[in-house]
Amino acid sequence: MSVYITDSCINCDACIEECPATAIVSADDSPVEGGYTYVKPENCIECVDSTVPKCADVCPTEGAIVWDMPYTAEYDDYYLAGQDEGRYKFRVHKKKGMLSPANQPRPFRESVSAQARENRENVVA
Numbered sequence: 299m300s301v302y303i304t305d306s307c308i309n310c311d312a313c314i315e316e317c318p319a320t321a322i323v324s325a326d327d328s329p330v331e332g333g334y335t336y337v338k339p340e341n342c343i344e345c346v347d348s349t350v351p352k353c354a355d356v357c358p359t360e361g362a363i364v365w366d367m368p369y370t371a372e373y374d375d376y377y378l379a380g381q382d383e384g385r386y387k388f389r390v391h392k393k394k395g396m397l398s399p400a401n402q403p404r405p406f407r408e409s410v411s412a413q414a415r416e417n418r419e420n421v422v423a
């Protein structure tokens with residue numbers, strides 16, 4: 299991914315308009331169960347061209363947006379397992395097939411450590 303929205307989210311939807319990658323959808327449009335605003339990891343580019351992740355910059359809720367693993371082929375199994383567990387739901391492209399990381403790797407912030415990602419640390423803007 300990416301970043302991940304947790305159950306601390308208050309569904310204010312402030313982040314949706316800010317995302318440059320149209321990666322965020324409201325709870326009503328989320329492809330997974332849970333009732334929270336959702337980040338599509340196959341779209342998220344971690345705002346690598348900006349100084350800060352724009353979603354976190356406007357989010358009023360501590361702990362609502364946390365780091366997830368890079369959306370790269372190396373983590374394909376991780377994300378597919380997450381889909382099996384209901385955390386993600388990847389779109390299926392007509393030609394490319396399911397947009398898991400192996401099929402659609404995304405840019406990620408190399409400055410964020412694997413440890414911080416594994417620990418689901420807050421994305422601080």
Ligand code: SF4
Pocket residue numbers: 301316317318319320321322337341342343344345351352353354
């Ligand atoms: S980090 Fe950037 S690209 Fe990813 S969901 Fe947040 S605003 Fe969108």
Ligand code: SF4
Pocket residue numbers: 303306307308309310311312313314335353356357358359362363
């Ligand atoms: S801005 Fe934060 S609290 Fe509001 S919908 Fe987005 S993640 Fe949830």
